[in-house]
Amino acid sequence: xxxxxxxxxxxxxxxxxxxxxxxxxxxxxxxxxxxxxxxxxxxxxxxxxxxxxxxxxxxxxxxxxxxxxxxxxxxxxxxxxxxxxxxxxxxxxxxxxxxxxxxxxxxxxxxxxxxxxxxxxxxxxxxxxxxxxxxxxxxxxxxxxxxxxxxxxxxxxxxxxxxxxxxxxxxxxxxxxxxxxxxxxxxxxxxxxxxxxxxxxxxxxxxxxxxxxxxxxxxxxxxxxxxxxxxxxxxxxxxxxxxxxxxxxxxxxxxxxxxxxxxxxxxxxxxxxxxxxxxxxxxxxxxxxxxxxxxxxxxxxxxxxxxxxxxxxxxxxxxxxxxxxxxxxxxxxxxxxxxxxx
Amino acid sequence: xxxxxxxxxxxxxxxxxxxxxxxxxxxxxxxxxxxxxxxxxxxxxxxxxxxxxxxxxxxxxxxxxxxxxxxxxxxxxxxxxxxxxxxxxxxxxxxxxxxxxxxxxxxxxxxxxxxxxxxxxxxxxxxxxxxxxxxxxxxxxxxxxxxxxxxxxxxxxxxxxxxxxxxxxxxxxxxxxxxxxxxxxxxxxxxxxxxxxxxxxxxxxxxxxxxxxxxxxxxxxxxxxxxxxxxxxxxxxxxxxxxxxxxxxxxxxxxxxxxxxxxxxxxxxxxxxxxxxxxxxxxxxxxxxxxxxxxxxxxxxxxxxxxxxxxxxxxxxxxxxxxxxxxxxxxxxxxxxxxxxxxxxxxxxxxxxxxxxxxxxxxxxxxxxxxxxxxxxxxxxxxxxxxxxxxxxxxxxxxxxxxxxxxxxxxxxxxxxxxxxxxxxxxxxxxxxxxxxxxxxxxxxxxxxxxxxxx
Numbered sequence: 001x002x003x004x005x006x007x008x009x010x011x012x013x014x015x016x017x018x019x020x021x022x023x024x025x026x027x028x029x030x031x032x033x034x035x036x037x038x039x040x041x042x043x044x045x046x047x048x049x050x051x052x053x054x055x056x057x058x059x060x061x062x063x064x065x066x067x068x069x070x071x072x073x074x075x076x077x078x079x080x081x082x083x084x085x086x087x088x089x090x091x092x093x094x095x096x097x098x099x100x101x102x103x104x105x106x107x108x109x110x111x112x113x114x115x116x117x118x119x120x121x122x123x124x125x126x127x128x129x130x131x132x133x134x135x136x137x138x139x140x141x142x143x144x145x146x147x148x149x150x151x152x153x154x155x156x157x158x159x160x161x162x163x164x165x166x167x168x169x170x171x172x173x174x175x176x177x178x179x180x181x182x183x184x185x186x187x188x189x190x191x192x193x194x195x196x197x198x199x200x201x202x203x204x205x206x207x208x209x210x211x212x213x214x215x216x217x218x219x220x221x222x223x224x225x226x227x228x229x230x231x232x233x234x235x236x237x238x239x240x241x242x243x244x245x246x247x248x249x250x251x252x253x254x255x256x257x258x259x260x261x262x263x264x265x266x267x268x269x270x271x272x273x274x275x276x277x278x279x280x281x282x283x284x285x286x287x288x289x290x291x292x293x294x295x296x297x298x299x300x301x302x303x304x305x306x307x308x309x310x311x312x313x314x315x316x317x318x319x320x321x322x323x324x325x326x327x328x329x330x331x332x333x334x335x336x337x338x339x340x341x342x
Numbered sequence: 343x344x345x346x347x348x349x350x351x352x353x354x355x356x357x358x359x360x361x362x363x364x365x366x367x368x369x370x371x372x373x374x375x376x377x378x379x380x381x382x383x384x385x386x387x388x389x390x391x392x393x394x395x396x397x398x399x400x401x402x403x404x405x406x407x408x409x410x411x412x413x414x415x416x417x418x419x420x421x422x423x424x425x426x427x428x429x430x431x432x433x434x435x436x437x438x439x440x441x442x443x444x445x446x447x448x449x450x451x452x453x454x455x456x457x458x459x460x461x462x463x464x465x466x467x468x469x470x471x472x473x474x475x476x477x478x479x480x481x482x483x484x485x486x487x488x489x490x491x492x493x494x495x496x497x498x499x500x501x502x503x504x505x506x507x508x509x510x511x512x513x514x515x516x517x518x519x520x521x522x523x524x525x526x527x528x529x530x531x532x533x534x535x536x537x538x539x540x541x542x543x544x545x546x547x548x549x550x551x552x553x554x555x556x557x558x559x560x561x562x563x564x565x566x567x568x569x570x571x572x573x574x575x576x577x578x579x580x581x582x583x584x585x586x587x588x589x590x591x592x593x594x595x596x597x598x599x600x601x602x603x604x605x606x607x608x609x610x611x612x613x614x615x616x617x618x619x620x621x622x623x624x625x626x627x628x629x630x631x632x633x634x635x636x637x638x639x640x641x642x643x644x645x646x647x648x649x650x651x652x653x654x655x656x657x658x659x660x661x662x663x664x665x666x667x668x669x670x671x672x673x674x675x676x677x678x679x680x681x682x683x684x685x686x687x688x689x690x691x692x693x694x695x696x697x698x699x700x701x702x703x704x705x706x707x708x709x710x711x712x713x714x715x716x717x718x719x720x721x722x723x724x725x726x727x728x729x730x731x732x733x734x735x736x737x738x739x740x741x742x743x744x745x746x747x748x749x750x751x752x753x754x755x756x757x758x759x760x761x762x763x764x765x766x767x768x769x770x771x772x773x774x775x776x777x778x779x780x781x782x783x784x785x786x787x788x789x790x791x792x793x794x795x796x797x
Contacts, residue, residue: 100425101440102462122423122493189412316419317426321410326438330409 021077025068033061037274040078041088042071042179043261044213047237047295048088051285055278062274070210071178078103078266085271086278088263090131090231091178093185093319095262099124100317104264105272111280114287119260119299121315126279127260128286130300130312133183134232135250136216141168141225142248150254151193158200158226165204168225170215173208174335183229183257185322185331186313191255198338201228206339213238220247231259237295258300258312349532353525354518361517369503369510376502380495381467387421388469389454392488395430396471399486404478406432414488422494427461432477432484439487446470446487464491531555535562547573577642584638587631594631598624629701633761636694640765644772648688651797654724655680655717657689661696662715665704673710676700680717683724684797687773692794695769698762699728699790706732706788723775725793734781735788743779766792 025045029052041048045068052064067084069077071091078087078098087104089095098104104124112126119127135154137147141164148154158165172180187194207224209215212234215227220238235249263282265275286299300312313319321327394414400407408430418426429439444459446468455470468489474481531554538550549566598621605617662676669676703713711731718725735743744767767777775794782789 100427102425122425314416314419316416318412318416318419320426321412321415324410324438326408327410 021067021069021082022073023067023069027066029056029064029066031056031059031061031063033063035061035271035274036063036065037086037271037278038065038067038084039086039088039278040067040069040074040082040084041086042069042074042090043088043296044068044234047234050293050295051278051282055281058281059274059277062271070176072176075178081268083268083270084266085269086263086275087266088261089178090259090261091182092127092260092262092313092315093182093323094178095125095264096121096315096317096319097323098266099264100320103267105267105269107265107272107276107279109276109280111283115283116299118312118315119286125262125264125315126283127262127299127312127315128282129233129261129296129298130258131231131233131261131297132251132256132258133229134235134256135252136219136227136230136235137248137250138219138222138225139246139248140222147248147250149250149252151191151197151252152254154252155193155197155200158197158204162204165225167205167207168223169201169204169228170207170209170218170224170226171201171228172215173210175332176208176210179212179231179259180229181322181328182259182313182319184335186257187229187255188331190257193254195334195338197228198335202339202341208339216247222246229257233296236297260299260312260315261296262315350522350525350529353528354522357521357524358514358518361514361521365510365514365517368513369506372506372509373499373503376506377495377499380498380502381492383421383498384467384490384492384495385456385469387417388456388467388488388490389471391415391418392454392469392471392486395428395488396473396484396486399473399475399484401475401477406437406475406477406482406484408437408484408486410438418488418490422490422497424491424494425462425464425466427466427489429487430484431487432475432482437484443487443489444468446485451483459489461489464493466491467495531558535565539565547576580638580641583634584642587635587638591628591631591635594624594628598628630761633698633765636698636765637761637768640691640694640768640772643688643691644768647691647772649686650689651684651686652689652692654683654685654692654726654794657692657696658715658717658726661693661700665697665700668701669704669713672704672707674704674707675712677712677714678716679714681719683717683719685724685773685794686797687794688769691769691772695766695792696726696728698765699792702762703728703730703732703788703790706730708732719796722796723793724796725791727789727791729782729787729789731787733788734786735779744777763790766790770794 027045045066048066052066056062056064071089071094074087074089075091075094075098077084087095087098099121106123107126108123112120112123115126135148145157145161146153148157158169172183174181174184184194207218209218209227212231215224215230216235216238218224219227232249232251235247239247239249263279265272265279269275285294288294288298291297322331391414394411394417395408398409398411410428415426418424427440427443429441429443430437440461443461444457446455447457447470451472451474453471455472457468457470459466459468466489468487470485470487472483472485475484476482535550535552535554535558538552547569549569550562552562554562601617601621601624605614605621608614608617658678658680662678666676700713700715707713707730713731714727714729716727716729718727744763763777763779770777770792773794775792778791778793780789781787
């Protein structure tokens with residue numbers, strides 16, 4: 001089989017000679033046997049560990065090697081043919097493109113068959129959570145202000161209180177974060193308020209982040225008054241741990257993006273059986289009725305497109321549109337113009 | 343009879359084979375058409391996608407710019423879960439997309455060109471559209487190619503093919519049922535003719551004058567010719583019998599006259615006895631010949647029966663009068679009880695029948711007895727009953743007594759031809775009536791009834 005070399009991937013993510021993967025976190029969970037399931041994931045270890053433990057209880061013979069990387073590193077790793085048995089990522093556009101370009105292998109079981117049509121594509125890629133993008137605020141720094149419920153109100157509050165919010169708003173640096181770019185492009189497509197919000201934030205000297213967790217930390221610490229487009233599941237998990245009441249989650253009523261966290265078995269995987277078993281477990285949990293103790297939410301009951309603006313982002317070839325280098329360059333130029341006004 | 347497969351079965355089988363062939367053919371055609379339709383749908387969406395992208399082509403500061411519209415790919419994702427590839431080239435320079443996508447086939451500008459190729463281990467369908475974009479001083483041809491794998495097309499085609507297969511099988515079974523029905527329907531005229539022929543009476547040799555399909559007309563006319571020949575041959579043999587009887591009767595009459603004369607002239611008792619025996623034998627022969635003649639007459643006249651109105655009472659009176667001398671010879675009285683009973687028929691034949699029955703009665707009655715002729719009617723029938731005081735009909739089955747040359751089991755020494763009741767029965771049958779035989783109560787005498795439908 002001829003593996004297509006996708007120009008885009010090489011241009012964008014070949015930042016210098018990438019000899020080693022930039023691994024943010026790594027842990028090996030030894031099993032009783034000699035089989036090792038190698039997982040590459042964008043999900044923080046703290047969030048994903050309950051799933052790993054559950055899997056180890058079910059399959060004690062399998063060791064698990066879990067590496068946390070950024071979504072772009074994950075994309076590059078799979079393009080480069082790195083040896084992983086399962087790829088889990090929140091950047092569903094990059095995941096989709098890998099599957100489309102032939103870097104994923106088919107997997108099919110009764111558990112994956114049970115997933116709704118919009119939560120899987122060609123038996124290659126499977127969604128197991130629906131996670132909305134939210135606004136996280138520091139309650140103390142919002143004292144005396146009415147909480148915004150729509151982007152219009154948010155724009156008004158930011159515009160009317162430049163002193164309070166100057167240097168205190170944070171959002172994804174969409175140049176670095178795959179998930180941030182996905183949220184930004186989907187918002188660009190869905191609401192025109194997005195660019196006006198960017199203009200307003202740009203005037204306030206926004207702080208740009210690579211990851212949701214750091215943004216939430218900074219909001220909790222009071223370094224940020226507001227973080228825009230944060231992964232709701234992380235914020236909720238953080239809120240559960242941190243009971244200070246300092247952090248509040250706002251869900252915009254006018255429009256809300258919901259991302260699907262997806263998993264696939266890379267074409268180069270060795271332990272396909274164990275990887276399939278983990279996908280089965282995730283797919284089964286994705287359809288659970290009660291939220292339970294799991295850190296990540298299940299699939300939303302509403303399918304893609306059922307509630308306009310609130311359903312999950314559709315898993316389909318349209319995701320590749322914003323990954324096109326020309327489109328990406330144009331989008332980033334516009335974004336930089338809005339965000340970097342100083 | 344040497345039976346081969348029935349025409350109905352063979353016809354059904356042939357039609358079923360044809361239906362099977364047509365079913366397979368229609369299944370193949372539907373499958374092909376379904377595949378074509380699915381492919382055309384994909385082509386249309388690919389063309390729309392490529393055209394949508396090409397519409398965004400523009401020139402900015404001497405460079406070709408474009409922007410992939412979200413809808414261009416969303417529409418591809420909406421129809422199937424097929425993998426999508428694309429490429430945009432300006433002249434020979436790659437602008438964006440998958441650079442190793444197979445090049446599109448040649449085509450004129452502005453038109454969408456379709457091509458099929460292999461990429462990334464899968465068969466793909468490509469739609470390319472070329473537009474001239476003014477970049478700098480020179481217009482540059484920019485080609486947009488959008489490609490998709492064909493799994494969705496295959497899935498739709500195989501779904502429809504399966505549906506078509508189910509429909510074809512159903513169609514086949516319906517066709518077989520219809521074939522059986524058609525076979526039976528088209529063979530009905532043949533069965534009708536066969537029924538008509540087998541329903542006919544034993545001596546009914548009239549031609550079949552029924553409407554028949556053109557295909558059966560030769561068979562029908564051949565059958566009619568055969569019956570005609572058969573009728574002629576029967577008539578010839580009847581003629582022959584009549585002729586023979588006639589020719590025998592005349593010399594017999596001479597022999598009888600001579601014997602009577604001789605009887606009167608001889609004295610010797612032994613001679614007289616011998617002569618009387620001769621006379622009696624001649625009488626019997628003459629009677630037999632007469633009956634043969636009657637039989638031939640009946641067979642001949644029954645074929646084309648005249649139907650004149652007549653009264654059974656008159657007939658009984660006339661016939662009784664004619665038979666009176668014969669009865670008187672043996673001191674037998676003929677008693678008549680009549681009511682008027684109008685029937686239609688051939689007077690000659692009916693007289694013949696009654697005379698044969700009466701002759702039988704006289705012959706088998708002891709001397710000095712009474713024979714009763716009674717004419718009566720029931721609701722729809724008229725009948726003449728002839729009752730004698732003779733020995734009755736014996737123990738054998740009475741029906742068989744009307745068979746030709748069959749005689750009762752108790753006829754003893756009485757000479758007879760066994761034709762009398764046959765003639766009577768034939769005549770009545772020809773008139774739509776019947777002959778009934780039974781012994782009278784206490785087994786004293788026979789009772790023969792001639793039934794005829796009332797006029």
